Amino acid sequence: MADRLVHIVDDVAELDGVDELTLVLVLDGFLDAGNAAARAAQHLSDLDDGGSVVATFDVDQFHDYRARRPAMSFVQDHYEAYDAPRLAVRLLHDTGGTPYLLLNGPEPDNRWEAFCRAVREVVERFGVTRTVAMGSVPMAVPHTRPIALTSHANDPSLITGESPWRGELRIPSSAQSLLEIRLGEWGHAALGFVAHIPHYLAQLDFPQASASLLEQVEIGGRLTIDLSGLLAEAEDRAVEIARYLEANAELGEVVAALERQYDAFERAEESGSNLLAPDQPLPSGEELGQQFEQFLAGLEGPDDDKSGS
Template identity: 80%
Template sequence: MSKLERLVHIVDEVPELDAVREAGGDLVMVLVLDGFLDAGNAAARAAQHLTDLSDGPVVATFDVDQLHDYRARRPAMTFARDHYEGYDAPRLVVRQLRDTGGTPYLLLSGPEPDNRWEAFCRAVREVVERLGVTRVVGIGSVPMAVPHTRPIALTPHANDPDLLTTVSPWRGELRIPSSAQALLEIRLGEWGHQAMGFVAHVPHYLAQMDYPLAAAVLLEQVEIAGRLTIDLSGLRAEAEDKEAEIAGYLTANEEVAEVVAALERQYDAFERAEQDGSSLLARDEPLPTGEEIGRQFEQFLAGLDGPQDQQGDTDQERD
């Protein structure tokens, strides 16, 4: 048994996927790895929404013991009076799902590997080639200095420029921390497999809470890139409730509302400059400093969290 086979176990027979491959059809695999690119829990919430809609069978399982750093990310468990139980073991799996039209697709989700990234990429390659995946679509989200009252921007990326469905907002090159998900896209391209993805720009003051609107926006792009049909009505309802909650808090807290207004002015000035082809920075509307935003939104986040979370924050401050 090879090292690759020990790292991932793939179901030997999946009749529905075999039929797709034999017919020469497309099979999309959505990729969501927790732990890095997930501001506002947008990607994780999107993955959960997909499984809630169609909780299909597991067709591949990765050996998490070889990939996970348990001391850095300790799984939760339950202590019941006088004994331990309910260990939430991390799982990195590929599920077979169906969209609302009955089209099969795959979802690879779970914790981002803490080590053996190259081996993980080779294992995913085995999944792609064994199951006949024709395109991998990854999703993620990052915190940005943008207001929640403006449309969520996206950064598209792909290992083949012909796959891009939208224009990137970035110019030139950026040096950024790497991720297993990004490395996988590079490696799949080197091996001749299509891989692409989208990163949602989440308001940085909402990055630590669930932000379902970003999840919905990401899945809209998955629909387009993967030629799938996904029922987003429930997710959009969650997003409306969250927006109403945020709006109510801003109405009751003028100082926080002023910071959001400053971000709105900066955002609008940036958009005008882009349209006019002039400077991308507004000279008379500087962004609030990180220190200022941090002070204002400590109260903001505390107001949106539950009582238990607020107590936890208070304990941390005393420490």
């Protein structure tokens, strides 16, 4: 089954004799608020000029073209430049020359179990010792506070930070999260990080979160990554957002309410008291929706030269 779903390059001499090999995983589509994980994956690829492809998946087996229609160009009287979806594994190198793999592309819409088996073949063919995933979700948090992350793994010894969650949460599944479970069942280490993105920035690029994710990948994947480009993008975005908030006092008040709630939660965590912090209520969903629609419209307006960054 896996042979028909993934094609693996037979001879990758550079990986012969490598004792430890990290596979970085980013599946676009679901866990990517603020485009944080996809931008982080693109940054890794750009640092090594795209690297070299060592495995490709049969996207036709996984992709729902009617649900996520690829773009193409219509030029005057004909079609051209079809942007075909591609799910591939690339061989890259960190800043110290250490080789690692990057599996990136659209999240499979179907056949998740078959996809997991195909990834297992890649892991076992190349001798991957750990898989590190990245993702991001929208949360009611302010952009002016440190980015929180949820770390997870199929082996408790791989967890790099304390979880902000208590008890059990029922959440929508993803191919990426299922893969972590299956790899654990097959005896392969897998871990990952999910960045908490301010929900008013979920539709915009938020490079600060991309940099935070890659900082964790450095630790969990034992890699060294040049983050200077992403950090420069993050500074530009922070200035852009601050400028807009200064000109929109009402929206600034909503963000200030999120800041008060965040700070109250932090104080409650430190003291072990009520984590709901009832003395610092959040703005209503209607207030947030109205204000952040204006926020997005302002950042994506014609006067904003960096809205596509």
